[in-house]
Amino acid sequence: MNAVILIPARLDSSRLPKKMLADLEGEPLIVRTWRQALQSKYADRVVVATDSREIAGALEAYGAEVVMTSPEARCGTERIAEAARSIDAEVFLNLQGDEPLIDPGNIDRCLEPFLGLDPPDCSTLVFPMLSDDCQQIEDPNVVKVVLNRHGNALYFSRSPVPFQREVYASTQFYRHIGLYAFSADVLQRYAALPPSMLELAESLEQLRLLENGFRIRCVTTTVDHPGVNTQEDLELVRRILRASLSR
Template structure:
């Protein structure tokens, strides 16, 4: 199998504009993320796919590989699908550009799903981590996921799922981490299929795969890292980096 990683990198961000170009101890966030993915040694190639000449030039000038998007895209899956459409690859791993603490163990976990999938039953694999902060459970910026008894995703939501109607139940809540491993065929399908109501309501691209019957295998990880969504996250990242 040929396995690559593509990091979608949009310059604009509603909560933290230009966050990927913010300095993280001497290098922009996007470059720290790119280098972290390369360091895992899991991929034949690693690319950044971006709509920004600034991000493109930053990656290339540092010796990295970048692809300039030809169209406007609403989500990372669409951006990656355009970037890899003519590539002869089997598995594409999407790592978010604001994940400079990306680790090898977690990425190896999602790739192992496909190595064990003899019947090619699985379309995507992704990561989840147990929520330990009670405030995150009701935070709409934290995407929650529920799974079946084989760890296939049933649904993703910004709301609390499952809802604890019985207070006697001991419920474990899981946060969806935005790292995906796709079969190329599933990614190409995503690009051509229109958004349906659930995805439009929740604003979670993973739901489109479920709405069209794709199977997403979730892998639990205990590595939380720091996703840089706000200026406060960046300050936490700087302290952690030191």
Template sequence: MLAIGIIPARYASTRLPGKPLVDLGGQSMIERVVRQAEKSSLSRVVVATDDQRILEHVRGFGGEAVLTRPDHPSGTDRVRDAYEQLNAAADCIVNIQGDEPFIHPSQIDALVELFAVPAPPALATLVKPVISAEELFSPHLPKVVLDGRGRALYFSRHPLPYQRQHPQSEWLTHHRYLRHIGLYAYRPDVLRAITQLPPSPLELAESLEQLRWLEAGYPIQTAETELETIGIDTPEDVERALRLMKNVGLSS
């Protein structure tokens, strides 16, 4: 079983320019992501970047990185570009978010394990139980509904399902909601195919790339995690992450 992890990392960011290089307690954010991914069962971990500064930084701490085209519309396209440059065979490719320095190795392994079967899925992603009303009603935290086999039926920024018979304040009491965690794994042939698809109507409506794949007929298998992930998009998120690291005694 050969699984390659690829971490897309752009320098440009509207709210936090140079985000991958931000210092988090003595290590850059991208180094913390790489180090966490290296603790998993992945056979190889590679950073896919559009910026020479990030490329040199990753190679400087002993990581592997490739330079991709600067005009990719999504992280998925950047992952495909990097994978093709590697010229390596793999059973699955894991797309690891470059702005989640606290990703847990077991979350990566949960997806990799889905591909260690005779008939592996086309794509896979992570879901997590919703535990608060703040999570449930936040449009920044997409929700997902599954079929009986754990495959995604739909992703939405709105809580799904809508419980007509109960007030919204009681929705969590009467139904187990799931939140989407943006960690993906693909078979190589499927990665090539989905990056050739045009944007779809549902994707454009919700601004969720994975809806394009569902509309095209690609089933998305899910694995469940109880662990929280913390994405960093703003200077305020950096301060929050530093406070968390201090509280748990995490440093370089």
């Protein structure tokens, strides 16, 4: 398997302006994410895809590989699909640029299904939740996923799925972790499709794949670290980094 990690990074962010360049203990946030990705055992290259010369300059100062992309991309997956057209690889992993604490082991877990004899169209990660964790299950900002018996995704939703008409202690809920690996062909086919009805309704781009008949393999992990979407997230990540660096 020839796998490449692609990190989409744009400068504009509605909730936290210029978050990719936010300082994290002396280094830009996007550099921290890139450094974590370099620790993957299965990936051959790590490339950042951006439409910002400011982001590109910050990364190149550290020796990172950068591909410039169009500002017209509608989502991160479309941005990496554009970058992937100039890169020869069998598998591309989409790692969000705002994940400076990403566990390299999770990157490799996401890539592992492509090492087998029956690789999926796409793979992603899920985190098991307890059925009595009502706050997360009801939270529309926490994306839930329902799996079939083969570990493939049936549906992703911001709603509490599966809905429990009768409460069973054995009901298993999963929280989605937004890390994706695609075969090269599926990535390009995905990007060529228009946004789907379910994708627009839930504001979840992975539903475009399911609605068009693609298979998403879900790999369970019990490791997760916070990403950065708000100022509060940024301060939390700073505290975690300070604590880890002081050990």
